[in-house]
Amino acid sequence: MTRPVPGVRLGVAQAGIKQAGCDDLVLIELASGSTSVGLFTQNAFRAAPVQIAQEHLQVTSGRACYWLINTGNANAGTGVPGYETAKNTCGAVAELRGCQAAEVLPFSTGVIGEPLSPQLINDALPSACESLNEGHWQRAAEAILTTDTRAKVASRVVSISGADVTLTGMAKGAGMIRPDMATMLAFIATDAEVSPAGLDGLFRQAVSASFNRITVDGDTSTNDAAMLVATGCSGIAVETAGAEALTLFTEALESLCLELAQAIIRDGEGATKFVEVKVDGGIDADECDAVAFTIAHSPLVKTALFASDPNWGRLLAAIGRAGLKNLCVEDVSLYLNDVLIAVNGARAPDYTEAKGQAAMASSELAIRVDLNRGATSSRVWTTDFSYEYVRINAEYRT
Amino acid sequence: MTRPVPGVRLGVAQAGIKQAGCDDLVLIELASGSTSVGLFTQNAFRAAPVQIAQEHLQVTSGRACYWLINTGNANAGTGVPGYETAKNTCGAVAELRGCQAAEVLPFSTGVIGEPLSPQLINDALPSACESLNEGHWQRAAEAILTTDTRAKVASRVVSISGADVTLTGMAKGAGMIRPDMATMLAFIATDAEVSPAGLDGLFRQAVSASFNRITVDGDTSTNDAAMLVATGCSGIAVETAGAEALTLFTEALESLCLELAQAIIRDGEGATKFVEVKVDGGIDADECDAVAFTIAHSPLVKTALFASDPNWGRLLAAIGRAGLKNLCVEDVSLYLNDVLIAVNGARAPDYTEAKGQAAMASSELAIRVDLNRGATSSRVWTTDFSYEYVRINAEYRT
Numbered sequence: 001m002t003r004p005v006p007g008v009r010l011g012v013a014q015a016g017i018k019q020a021g022c023d024d025l026v027l028i029e030l031a032s033g034s035t036s037v038g039l040f041t042q043n044a045f046r047a048a049p050v051q052i053a054q055e056h057l058q059v060t061s062g063r064a065c066y067w068l069i070n071t072g073n074a075n076a077g078t079g080v081p082g083y084e085t086a087k088n089t090c091g092a093v094a095e096l097r098g099c100q101a102a103e104v105l106p107f108s109t110g111v112i113g114e115p116l117s118p119q120l121i122n123d124a125l126p127s128a129c130e131s132l133n134e135g136h137w138q139r140a141a142e143a144i145l146t147t148d149t150r151a152k153v154a155s156r157v158v159s160i161s162g163a164d165v166t167l168t169g170m171a172k173g174a175g176m177i178r179p180d181m182a183t184m185l186a187f188i189a190t191d192a193e194v195s196p197a198g199l200d201g202l203f204r205q206a207v208s209a210s211f212n213r214i215t216v217d218g219d220t221s222t223n224d225a226a227m228l229v230a231t232g233c234s235g236i237a238v239e240t241a242g243a244e245a246l247t248l249f250t251e252a253l254e255s256l257c258l259e260l261a262q263a264i265i266r267d268g269e270g271a272t273k274f275v276e277v278k279v280d281g282g283i284d285a286d287e288c289d290a291v292a293f294t295i296a297h298s299p300l301v302k303t304a305l306f307a308s309d310p311n312w313g314r315l316l317a318a319i320g321r322a323g324l325k326n327l328c329v330e331d332v333s334l335y336l337n338d339v340l341i342a343v344n345g346a347r348a349p350d351y352t353e354a355k356g357q358a359a360m361a362s363s364e365l366a367i368r369v370d371l372n373r374g375a376t377s378s379r380v381w382t383t384d385f386s387y388e389y390v391r392i393n394a395e396y397r398t
Numbered sequence: 399m400t401r402p403v404p405g406v407r408l409g410v411a412q413a414g415i416k417q418a419g420c421d422d423l424v425l426i427e428l429a430s431g432s433t434s435v436g437l438f439t440q441n442a443f444r445a446a447p448v449q450i451a452q453e454h455l456q457v458t459s460g461r462a463c464y465w466l467i468n469t470g471n472a473n474a475g476t477g478v479p480g481y482e483t484a485k486n487t488c489g490a491v492a493e494l495r496g497c498q499a500a501e502v503l504p505f506s507t508g509v510i511g512e513p514l515s516p517q518l519i520n521d522a523l524p525s526a527c528e529s530l531n532e533g534h535w536q537r538a539a540e541a542i543l544t545t546d547t548r549a550k551v552a553s554r555v556v557s558i559s560g561a562d563v564t565l566t567g568m569a570k571g572a573g574m575i576r577p578d579m580a581t582m583l584a585f586i587a588t589d590a591e592v593s594p595a596g597l598d599g600l601f602r603q604a605v606s607a608s609f610n611r612i613t614v615d616g617d618t619s620t621n622d623a624a625m626l627v628a629t630g631c632s633g634i635a636v637e638t639a640g641a642e643a644l645t646l647f648t649e650a651l652e653s654l655c656l657e658l659a660q661a662i663i664r665d666g667e668g669a670t671k672f673v674e675v676k677v678d679g680g681i682d683a684d685e686c687d688a689v690a691f692t693i694a695h696s697p698l699v700k701t702a703l704f705a706s707d708p709n710w711g712r713l714l715a716a717i718g719r720a721g722l723k724n725l726c727v728e729d730v731s732l733y734l735n736d737v738l739i740a741v742n743g744a745r746a747p748d749y750t751e752a753k754g755q756a757a758m759a760s761s762e763l764a765i766r767v768d769l770n771r772g773a774t775s776s777r778v779w780t781t782d783f784s785y786e787y788v789r790i791n792a793e794y795r796t
Contacts, residue, residue, distance in 0.1 A: 044725040045718030045743070077714045079728075079744025112711025113745055222715050299697070299783075300791055307792035313510025316475045317620050320443030327442040330477075345443070346477025347511055385697075387785050393698055394705035 003155040003166045004134035005189040007031030007231025011132040012143045015124035017117075018072030018110065023143035025121060027093065027128040028067040028187065034231045036064040036105065037200045039207050041224035047076030048083040049106040050223055052090065056102045062196045065103040066093050067187060067227060070110075070121055071144050071172070076222040077113040088118040096125055109172065109185055109223050110146055141170035144185060147392055148172050152263040156252040160236050160245040165192045167252055171211075171260040173221075184264055186211060186226040188256065192249060193232035198239050202250055203228045210257035213380045214265050215296050228253075265381045270388030273305050274364045278379045281371040287324050288378035291369055294322040302385030305365075310356025312341045319369060328373070335368040336360065401553040401564045402532035403587040405429030405629025409530040410541045413522035415515075416470030416508065421541035423519060425491065425526040426465040426585065432629045434462040434503065435598045437605050439622035445474030446481040447504040448621055450488065454500045460594045463501040464491050465585060465625060468508075468519055469542050469570070474620040475511040486516040487523075494523055507570065507583055507621050508544055539568035542583060545790055546570050550661040554650035558634050558643040563590045565650055567626075569609075569658040571619075582662055584609060584624040586654065590647060591630035596637050600648055601626045608655035611778045612663050613694050626651075663779045668786030671703050672762045676777045679769040685722050686776035689767055692720040700783030703763075708754025710739045717767060726771070733766040734758065 011027040018024035030036065038057055040050050057064065068089060075082045090104040108116065141151035155168040173184025194202070207226050238249040266274050277295050282288035295301055298318040304311040315334055320327070334342040336359035341351050359365060409425040416422035428434065436455055438448050455462065466487060473480045488502040506514065539549035553566040571582025592600070605624050636647040664672050675693050680686035693699055696716040702709040713732055718725070732740040734757035739749050757763060 043715060043718035044720075044722065045714045045727050074711070077711050077740065077744055079742050082744065112709075112715060113740070222711075222718060299787070303788050303791035306788065309792070311510075313472070313475050313620075316443045317441060317510060320441035320620060322442075324442065329443050342475065342511070344477050346475055346480065385788060387788050389697070390701050390704065390783060390785050390788060393701035394707070 001155065002137045002153045003157060003168050004137070005166050005168050005231065006134070006191040007034060007233035008189040008229065009132040009134050010136035010140040011128035011130070012136060012139050013124040013128035013131065015070060015120045017070055017120055023139065024071045025124050025128055026069040026140045026143050027125065027132065028069070028140070029132055030065055030067070030229050031231045031233055032065070034064070034229050035194065035196050035199055036062045036227060036229045037196065037203050038105070038225055038227045039204065041221060043222045045077060045222045047074055047108060047223040048078060048086045049075055049108045050225060051083065052086045053105040053107060053225060056090070056105050059102050060100075063103060064105050064229070065099045066097065067105050067107065068093055069107040069144050069185065069187070071146055072110040073108060073114055073116040074110045074112045074223045075108040075116040078115060081115060085116050085118045089121045092118070092122040092125055096129060105227070107185055107223070107225055109144065112222060137168055137170055141172070144170070144172045146172065147269055148267050150267055152260055152267065154256050154259040154263070156256045158248045158252045160238060160248060161241050163234055163236050165234050165236050165238065165249065166190060167256050169256055169260055171264055173264045184211065184221070184224055186257070186260055188228045189231065190228070191231050191234040193235065193237040194230040194239060199228060199230050202253055205250070206254045206257040209254055210261040214261045215293065215380060215382050262381055265383055268383035269392045270386040270390070271383035272363065272386055273384040275305060275382050275384065276366045276379060277382060278366060278368045278377065279371065280368065280377045281374055282376040282378070283374035284376050285378055287371070288376050289380070290322045290324065291319055291371070292378055292380040294318045295367060295369070296380050296382035299385055302383070305360070305384035306386045308357065308360040310336060310341070310353065310360045312336070312356070315367065316342060327371070331372040333370040333372065337366050399553065400535045400551045401555060401566050402535070403564050403566050403629065404532070404589040405432060405631035406587040406627065407530040407532050408534035408538040409526035409528070410534060410537045411522040411526035411529065413468060413518045415468055415518055421537065422469045423522050423526055424467040424538045424541050425523065425530065426467070426538070427530055428463055428465070428627050429629045429631055430463070432462070432627050433592065433594050433597055434460045434625060434627045435594065435601050436503070436623055436625045437602065439619060441620045443475060443620045445472055445506060445621040446476060446484045447473055447506045448623060449481065450484045451503040451505060451623060454488070454503050457500050461501060462503050462627070463497045464495065465503050465505065466491055467505040467542055467583065467585070469544055470508040471506060471512055471514040472508045472510045472621050473506040473514040476513060479513060483514050483516045487519045490516070490520040490523055494527060503625070505583055505621070505623055507542065510620060535566055535568060539570070542568070542570045544570065545667055546665050548665055550658055550665065552654050552657045552661070554654045556646045556650045558636060558646060559639050561632055561634050563632050563634050563636065563647065564588060565654050567654055567658055569662060571662045582609065582619070582622055584655075584658055586626045587629065588627070589629050589632035591633065591635040592628040592637060597626060597628050600651055603648070604652045604655040607652055608659040612659045613691065613778060613780050660779055663781055666781035667790045668784040668788070669781035670761065670784055671782040673703060673780050673782065674764040674777060675780060676764060676766045676775065677769065678766065678775045679772055680774040680776070681772035682774050683776055685769070686774050687778070688720045688722065689717055689769070690776055690778040692716045693765060693767070694778050694780035697783055700781070703758070703782035704784045706755065706758040708734060708739070708751065708758045710734070710754065713765065714740060725769070729770040731768040731770065735764050
């Protein structure tokens with residue numbers, strides 16, 4: 001169940017950007033005194049709203065009053081006019097609500113390279129303001145979707161010092177998913193009270209274990225942003241409530257981020273499989289990640305997953321090209337779920353095609369690689385590569 | 399027209415590895431005194447025949463007498479038994495032809511991870527020997543194919559010191575194509591006389607400008623090898639025939655390699671487009687290559703190419719995630735063929751969707767990126783990503 005977060009109200013409107021008659025604009029109002037932190041795409045072609053959101057966060061030290069989100073147009077690859085558009089919409093919110101333009105953070109998602117009209121957004125702002133409500137998380141989550149097929153919302157409640165602290169978030173994203181940092185839009189709120197530096201640290205940790213470990217197609221978007229606001233409305237300061245409280249809050253935040261991140265993978269473009277790739281026994285996290293992401297991005301592995309074909313040779317080939325120094329291939333073990341497939345650089349003695357096919361048949365599966373040369377592990381989550389992925393991305397603009 | 403190479407005879411046979419009734423074994427005989435050089439996959443899971451071919455080349459200083467090639471089974475991911483199999487077939491050739499086992503270089507291509515029976519190959523060797531003939535390049539090129547739809551053979555003749563020097567080569571490969579060095583099988587021969595060191599240098603240069611610059615899916619195979627033999631049968635020593643002769647020979651070798659490499663791309667799995675990605679104005683070759691390969695590997699770019707959709711936002715997004723330091727996106731210009739699409743980080747003023755669609759409509763097109771920050775260029779060749787690519791790779795083993 002989605003729980004409202006005291007201090008956060010969401011308004012939804014139809015701006016006519018995506019298509020007529022559908023919600024495509026969301027305004028999120030944050031209580032006075034809230035602290036916002038954000039993580040943004042590493043793509044050099046950052047969209048105009050990403051640049052402005054980063055600037056506004058910095059000049060206000062995270063004291064944002066509004067997050068403004070549109071879908072249907074990414075306002076990316078739009079040059080100086082795109083920058084002016086995003087600035088203009090922040091100004092319109094400020095004028096309407098009586099705050100500073102720098103206290104408004106803009107976010108856009110949708111087609112890249114098309115001019116975005118500020119007027120469409122500004123004309124719909126009064127309607128968005130009228131609908132501001134604590135209970136609108138689900139409606140807002142639906143209004144920010146692009147090629148997604150379903151809304152992604154989740155909540156956590158933790159009890160700290162005898163009071164409930166709530167965390168609720170929503171995310172969107174189904175393609176162009178390879179977080180170099182945060183590869184989609186995610187908006188998360190809590191009524192806990194957390195210092196700006198503390199909130200930033202907690203959020204970086206949670207994002208690096210969740211949104212940064214999912215990949216659909218290896219393509220990092222120009223618009224990715226993950227935002228977290230702490231309104232403080234619960235009156236509970238988690239940093240001074242003791243070690244146990246901080247752990248509870250941290251775990252809730254991480255599990256919320258992971259649920260939203262995995263929801264993006266489950267809704268991946270054309271996805272028929274939800275796949276965890278786990279690499280154990282590495283010397284360090286970098287080499288575990290290199291193997292995990294090489295497997296997760298391999299078109300040959302992904303098409304075999306789509307066919308439910310236990311073509312483990314493609315897995316070995318992917319491991320072998322991940323760039324690991326002095327990899328002794330005889331040490332590598334490979335599992336599908338709990339089935340040992342390859343060991344000593346070859347097919348496992350007990351392995352049969354029937355066992356492999358049984359493991360591949362389910363819609364959720366785990367690929368596990370044991371490098372057997374260290375104590376580090378990593379996990380990433382990904383999807384298969386289907387006809388539907390090609391169709392969706394071949395027809396996206398038509 | 400395919401020209402025979404004096405000193406090189408090719409035999410073809412049916413070993414029953416690929417499927418009954420089809421040629422799948424090729425034996426290439428090299429005249430006494432020939433010099434062989436080779437470049438091999440960088441994949442850590444190198445197939446058994448790749449390991450042995452490298453060992454044999456080394457211990458004989460390139461004095462190979464036979465190249466033995468089978469299709470239908472890669473003999474990769476087969477552990478110690480696979481290694482013994484490849485050794486065994488080299489021994490069988492040596493016994494039959496009266497040479498040393500180390501003078502036989504084995505090559506395999508096909509499914510990874512299935513045991514390969516040496517007996518199938520050894521039983522077919524007498525038939526391959528009987529058919530040894532200088533005129534069998536085309537038949538041999540057909541016999542080494544896997545998912546390829548057509549044979550890839552090419553020839554060059556250069557006149558040096560009043561005599562003809564011939565270069566003829568064949569290649570196979572349609573998927574799992576991303577040369578980290580040489581990502582397919584290629585066998586090239588010349589009757590020129592070249593020193594081992596000279597031949598190695600010329601071949602490395604030619605391969606790095608051709609086979610190492612093509613990509614279908616970014617997947618580097620476990621079995622890639624590119625081989626070049628100089629038989630010396632023309633009596634023409636190209637290294638001592640003057641600078642002009644060496645240039646002629648070098649250019650012929652490079653153009654032959656490029657023709658074969660591009661033939662692999664034209665026959666790419668499910669390919670409907672032949673795409674050149676050219677990056678100009680880079681600081682160094684590494685950053686040009688990073689941009690070119692990021693574009694060439696992007697599933698979103700490749701599906702847009704399939705749809706003939708000039709979705710240049712995906713090109714900008716790919717450039718932006720290529721990892722270039724301090725890239726000023728306002729400096730980047732983007733062209734489809736001769737059509738300027740984006741400039742100053744946004745759509746070019748004169749660009750229209752109609753112009754973009756016209757450029758995308760042809761089956762051959764060029765994507766050109768000008769980084770405008772240096773004097774270095776690079777080119778790679780790739781294909782689009784179609785339903786047919788998914789089908790071929792989903793059904794490969796069924």
